[in-house]
Amino acid sequence: MYNALNRLDNILFRPVSIAPLVVLRLAFGSLLLYSTIRTWQEGWITELYIEPSYHFGFFSWLKPLDANGMYMVFLLLGLSALGIILGLFYRISALLFFLLFTYCELLDKTYYLNHYYLVSLLTFWLILVPANRWYALDTLLFPKIKSATCANWHVLIFKIQLSIVYFFAGLAKVNPDWLFHAQPLATWLPGKYDLPVLGQWMHYKETAFLFSWAGCIYDLTIWLFLWMKRTRGPAYVFVLVFHILTAILFPRIGMFPFIMITSTIIFFSPAWHKKVLAFLPFSTSVDTYKSKGNQRPKWSMYISATLFIYFIVQFYLPLRYLQYPGNLFWHEKGYRFSWRVMLIEKNGYTSIILRDGVKNIQKEINQNKYLTAFQRQQMRSQPDMILQFARHIGDDFQDKHGYAPEIYVKSRLSLNGRRSQFFTNDTLDIYALADPMNNNWILPLKKR
Numbered sequence: 051m052y053n054a055l056n057r058l059d060n061i062l063f064r065p066v067s068i069a070p071l072v073v074l075r076l077a078f079g080s081l082l083l084y085s086t087i088r089t090w091q092e093g094w095i096t097e098l099y100i101e102p103s104y105h106f107g108f109f110s111w112l113k114p115l116d117a118n119g120m121y122m123v124f125l126l127l128g129l130s131a132l133g134i135i136l137g138l139f140y141r142i143s144a145l146l147f148f149l150l151f152t153y154c155e156l157l158d159k160t161y162y163l164n165h166y167y168l169v170s171l172l173t174f175w176l177i178l179v180p181a182n183r184w185y186a187l188d189t190l191l192f193p194k195i196k197s198a199t200c201a202n203w204h205v206l207i208f209k210i211q212l213s214i215v216y217f218f219a220g221l222a223k224v225n226p227d228w229l230f231h232a233q234p235l236a237t238w239l240p241g242k243y244d245l246p247v248l249g250q251w252m253h254y255k256e257t258a259f260l261f262s263w264a265g266c267i268y269d270l271t272i273w274l275f276l277w278m279k280r281t282r283g284p285a286y287v288f289v290l291v292f293h294i295l296t297a298i299l300f301p302r303i304g305m306f307p308f309i310m311i312t313s314t315i316i317f318f319s320p321a322w323h324k325k326v327l328a329f330l331p332f333s334t335s336v337d338t339y340k341s342k343g344n345q346r347p348k349w350s351m352y353i354s355a356t357l358f359i360y361f362i363v364q365f366y367l368p369l370r371y372l373q374y375p376g377n378l379f380w381h382e383k384g385y386r387f388s389w390r391v392m393l394i395e396k397n398g399y400t401s402i403i404l405r406d407g408v409k410n411i412q413k414e415i416n417q418n419k420y421l422t423a424f425q426r427q428q429m430r431s432q433p434d435m436i437l438q439f440a441r442h443i444g445d446d447f448q449d450k451h452g453y454a455p456e457i458y459v460k461s462r463l464s465l466n467g468r469r470s471q472f473f474t475n476d477t478l479d480i481y482a483l484a485d486p487m488n489n490n491w492i493l494p495l496k497k498r
Contacts, residue, residue, distance in 0.1 A: 067320035079134035137186020165306035220269030234395035398463035
């Protein structure tokens with residue numbers, strides 16, 4: 051066992067060129083800065099965090115700041131992204147960006163996207179790797195940190211993380227809806243008829259099947275080809291084509307295609323990254339600075355163990371849905387944080403009924419008074435958000451009247467082209483139940 055751990059340490063702490071980390075810092079940091087500026091310019095800070103009167107927070111105690119506070123958050127995000135790019139007070143900049151970005155991400159489930167989660171993970175690792183030891187202002191302020199090399203794990207961590215994203219995104223597509231019914235692409239693509247050139251093919255079912263199977267195969271295999279030297283170049287061409295096409299067809303997916311295009315450059319060889327750095331102004335070759343050799347830290351075993359535990363968690367999260375019976379796309383237990391991208395299309399309605407048992411009256415809650423249109427759209431099909439909002443309504447009623455109401459949810463939805471069916475058991479008072487999900491509140495999905 052000790053010998054195996056020792057060999058693993060030799061692999062993880064072997065010195066390698068720092069060039070891939072530096073290029074990743076520059077490219078990914080630039081994307082973070084652009085995304086932050088874009089959010090500000092598009093007015094999304096106000097639209098997403100200030101105007102809504104209610105937020106579906108991941109934690110009840112986590113709340114948005116006031117308008118000035120939220121704009122200050124995004125100002126600091128922009129400055130910290132700039133700090134990452136310049137390598138100026140780099141670790142502080144990376145830490146600040148990670149904390150503030152993750153804070154914004156956790157404020158409202160409505161806006162959850164896989165790539166937000168990925169940005170949090172990648173910026174977390176940027177804090178821990180020494181991407182500021184070359185072509186960074188920190189090397190001018192602190193010359194002793196300058197180095198041409200880093201530990202192998204500093205680069206491997208990003209390659210393995212991205213491989214996990216691709217693999218589980220592909221594995222999630224191995225399901226009957228995606229492969230045998232081309233859903234939800236068969237529902238979405240006909241609406242793209244106005245696209246230049248491609249639009250004329252979007253209404254064919256064969257196009258949906260082609261894209262479905264190609265997407266599944268791409269995600270399951272592209273990471274393997276990126277690892278291999280002989281296939282890396284052609285594989286990256288596929289990365290460009292696939293993600294640019296995805297961005298054109300589905301602009302609402304946001305920055306995800308560009309995050310993958312930018313971050314997967316880490317797979318290229320150190321020689322390729324050195325050539326990139328050579329084109330930059332004020333750049334000197336990293337080869338002019340000699341490596342200090344393999345300097346394994348005393349706590350290397352702990353680093354190895356921590357990395358091992360981290361990746362165990364990364365494998366568990368996408369597979370945790372197996373703990374829950376029923377159709378994952380229907381009840382969505384274990385859906386988030388599992389690299390499931392563009393797999394669900396639900397349509398229908400969700401009404402929340404509040405009954406005052408003392409006065410023996412009931413009414414349907416006007417969701418428009420509490421939620422934005424996008425919040426209502428996202429809530430209607432996600433049980434945990436429905437429960438969260440129902441409890442908010444119930445708590446508000448109880449605070450005003452001194453006794454608890456009864457709350458029922460009447461919902462009918464269709465999933466991925468199926469006929470619509472009742473989603474919830476509308477005879478259950480979900481406000482009185484500690485865990486409605488374990489009381490058959492969500493009705494089973496019928497077969498096609």
